[in-house]
Amino acid sequence: MKPTTDRMLIRIKDMYMFIRDNGTVxxxxxxxxxxxxxxxxxxxxxVLAFNDLVISPTRGKWTTTNKRVKLTS
Numbered sequence: 001m002k003p004t005t006d007r008m009l010i011r012i013k014d015m016y017m018f019i020r021d022n023g024t025v026x027x028x029x030x031x032x033x034x035x036x037x038x039x040x041x042x043x044x045x046x047v048l049a050f051n052d053l054v055i056s057p058t059r060g061k062w063t064t065t066n067k068r069v070k071l072t073s
Contacts, residue, residue, distance in 0.1 A: 011036075012044045013071065016053055016064070024063040 011034065018033055019025050030041045045062060048054040053069065054062050 008044075012047055015041075015044055016048055016069070017071070019048075019054055019062055020064045024057070024061050027060050027062070030062075 015030060015034065018030070022029070027038055027041055027045075030045075031038055034041070045054060045056075049056070052065055052067050054064055056062050
């Protein structure tokens with residue numbers, strides 16, 4: 001894989017773990033934590049939502065679903 005793809009996948013995994021560990025978080029919480037633009041955060045959240053890993057119960061807030069996930073290093 002390209003280094004940029006690896007970096008994106010690592011960031012998405014880290015983002016999922018951050019949401020899982022912190023409960024419901026806002027998009028701004030993710031921007032502050034990861035230091036990337038709101039648009040990039042939204043793209044990454046779309047990947048997680050497409051895979052049924054996160055949901056947005058209210059606009060701008062995100063939480064993990066009950067889907068079981070096996071994370072590897």
